[in-house]
Amino acid sequence: MPETLQAIIASVSALLVLAFALFSAAHAVLNKRDTRAVIAWVGLIMLLPLGGSILYWLLGVNRIKRKARALRESAGRGVLPLVVEPARVGERWRALASVGDALGLFPLCAGNRLAPLVNGDEAYPQMLEAIDAAEHSISLATYIFDHDAAGIHFRDALARARARGVQVRVLIDGVGARYSRRSMVRELRRVGVPTRLFLPMHLPRSLAAFNLRNHRKLLIVDGRLGFTGGMNIRAGNLLADPGRHPIQDLQFRVEGPVVAQMQRVFAGDWHFSSGEYLQGDAWFPHLGVAGDVFARGVPDGPDEHFExxxxxxxxxxxxxxxxxxxxxxxxxxxxxxxxxxxxxxxxxxxxxxxxxxxxxxxxxxxxxxxxxxxxxxxxxxxxxxxxxxxxxxxxxxxxxxxxxxxxxxxxxxxxxxxxxxxxxxxxxxxxxxxxxxxxxxxxxxxxxxxxxxxxxxxxxxxxxxxxxxxxxx
CATH class of the missing domain: 3.30.870.10 (Endonuclease Chain A)
Structure with missing residues (x-):
């Protein structure tokens, strides 16, 4: 009798594993866009039915898309749509401009001014000056925020703004925050700056989101002046005194209606990470014409803006x-x-x-x-x-x-x-x-x-x- 029971349990277990593997493989075939990814996952599942299926559901399924869409839809409730002067694009570029419209992105808007800033030597002084001049709000998102000479300057400027009564929000990627041996997240919170991690790493619970990183670099001051580009906050960007790892980079100072698009993206990420809504004139003031550049924010990620x-x-x-x-x-x-x-x-x-x-x-x-x-x-x-x-x-x-x-x-x-x-x-x-x-x-x-x-x-x-x-x- 025990041998018969063991045989039944083994058979049922094998059938369940087979059913699980077939369901996982079918899910990959139906939902994965990249043919190579489909082949890789199905091959792994067929080779290791149980282990491959578990790995697929841990690492191969995008749960962020559903969660982000739900949170951002709720974040948008009660928020007025962005009102911008549409760009009147000439015939030469009209077809290309229509691509962003067809993808449902922000509108290409007129009246912007963008100025390139080469390396941290040009960018950081202007960013710090803007923080020190802030009157209402500061939004800062970065992938890396090192605890070094450059990072301390930004920490102190944000703390001063907070002490003046400015609303400050800082968002750092959960993986990028670990690039610094000493935590700047802890330092910012210690000086009273509201700081959140985007998808914080708590292994093994957060293993499924390990590869999904917030690589955005955004600084928006009073909802009117923005900075974006490839630059993280770390001493290596200051070529006058970069330390052991100098980095060349390009940042942009941004003014005009496109700044509201930058703020909208930050507000969505902040709500995703904290549950807090950022609304009102402190964050979204009316923006007039600042220049003659047509511009559009292009968010991209494994959520609703995929590819x-x-x-x-x-x-x-x-x-x-x-x-x-x-x-x-x-x-x-x-x-x-x-x-x-x-x-x-x-x-x-x-x-x-x-x-x-x-x-x-x-x-x-x-x-x-x-x-x-x-x-x-x-x-x-x-x-x-x-x-x-x-x-x-x-x-x-x-x-x-x-x-x-x-x-x-x-x-x-x-x-x-x-x-x-x-x-x-x-x-x-x-x-x-x-x-x-x-x-x-x-x-x-x-x-x-x-x-x-x-x-x-x-x-x-x-x-x-x-x-x-x-x-x-």
């Missing part, structure tokens, strides 16, 4: 007529993006890709090198900018269309991270940035197809093996 940035990049490459310029620290494009860049080069456009000569992430550099030949053989040009490590994220099309912000050209930014970019249209701003990029290119070294092919066999094998890790880098 919007990727689609806009594809559309921009397709609309290019003369030149496409890409600057990014981490360059791991998928086959579709490589094909789009190659297609532009084959149409006779100049395609320039500027990458750091010495990357701070060795595996990413190796994986990126394994892709060079695919672009070089079709006429794209790759330039390696000299140290210090260049963290700039910028895309220019025909000297008029600009995409700036926080996203890299890699799977993590384009599929997993919460990012914020700004789409701009303005020949003066585009021309200014083209001249700045040209200065960077003049100091860079061009990689040729012959040089890429001349790598030794061990190096090619190393780079190719690193490329296999691209989905995880």
């Amino acid at each position: 919007t940035l990727r689609l806009i990049i594809h559309a921009a490459i397709a609309e290019a007529r003369q030149r496409v310029t890409v600057m990014t620290p981490y360059f791991l494009p998928d086959d579709a993006l490589i094909a789009a860049l190659n297609g532009a080069a084959l149409r006779g456009l100049r395609v320039d890709i500027l990458l750091p000569e010495r990357n701070n992430l060795r595996l990413v550099q190796w994986a990126s090198q394994a892709l060079y030949w695919q672009l070089l053989e079709r006429g794209c040009r790759i330039w390696l900018t000299p140290p210090p490590f260049d963290h700039t994220k910028l895309m220019l099309v025909d000297g008029e269309w600009i995409l700036l912000g926080t996203a890299n050209w890699d799977p993590r930014s384009l599929r997993l991270n919460f990012e914020f970019n700004v789409e701009c249209l303005n020949p003066a701003l585009g021309g200014h940035l083209e001249r700045w990029v040209e200065q960077r290119r003049a100091a860079a070294r061009e990689i040729t197809l012959e040089e890429a092919d001349a790598r030794s066999l061990p190096v090619q094998l190393r780079d190719g093996a690193a490329r296999l890790l691209t989905p995880y880098l």
Whole structure:
């Protein structure tokens, strides 16, 4: 009798495991967009029915999308819609501008002014000055907020603002907060600054959200003045005294109606993390005309804005007529993006890709090198900018269309991270940035197809093996 019972239990358990595996595999087939991800997950589930299924439900299912949508819908209740002067886009750029409209993003609005700030030496003094001049509210979101000389300056400025009666909210990514050995989150809370972590890490409970990082960098003061770009808060961005790890980067000072879009994104992230609503004139004042730049905020992430940035990049490459310029620290494009860049080069456009000569992430550099030949053989040009490590994220099309912000050209930014970019249209701003990029290119070294092919066999094998890790880098 015991043997019969054991046999029944074993059979029932095997059937349950099989049913669980089949259900998990079917869920992956029906819900995963990337064919390679479907094959990988189904293969793992078939190889390890129980273990693979458990891993799939822990790591392969996007629960953030549903939670974010529910929270942000509730956060939007009672909030007045953004009222902006619509941009009257000329015929040349009308089709590209309509892409963001079709994706349901913020409207492309007129009346903005954007000024590039090179490195922390230019950006940090203006950001700190804005914090010290704040009268009503300060919103600060960052991926990394180091406890170093630069971080302490920001901590003290935020504490002073709080002491003046300014409403201050600081949001730091749950993974990025761990880059600093000494917690700046604890320091900010100690001096009375309301601070939250975005998806805090409490392993193993938060394992499913480990890869979903808030990579946005936003500073909005009084709802009127904004700063965004690729810059975290850390001493390495101050090249006058960077310490052991100097970083070049580009930040932007933003004024005009698009600042309200930046604030709306921050308010959604803050409500997601704290449950608090940010409403009223202190956070969303009326914004008048500040300049002549057409601009639109482009949020992207694994929630309701999934892959919007990727689609806009594809559309921009397709609309290019003369030149496409890409600057990014981490360059791991998928086959579709490589094909789009190659297609532009084959149409006779100049395609320039500027990458750091010495990357701070060795595996990413190796994986990126394994892709060079695919672009070089079709006429794209790759330039390696000299140290210090260049963290700039910028895309220019025909000297008029600009995409700036926080996203890299890699799977993590384009599929997993919460990012914020700004789409701009303005020949003066585009021309200014083209001249700045040209200065960077003049100091860079061009990689040729012959040089890429001349790598030794061990190096090619190393780079190719690193490329296999691209989905995880």
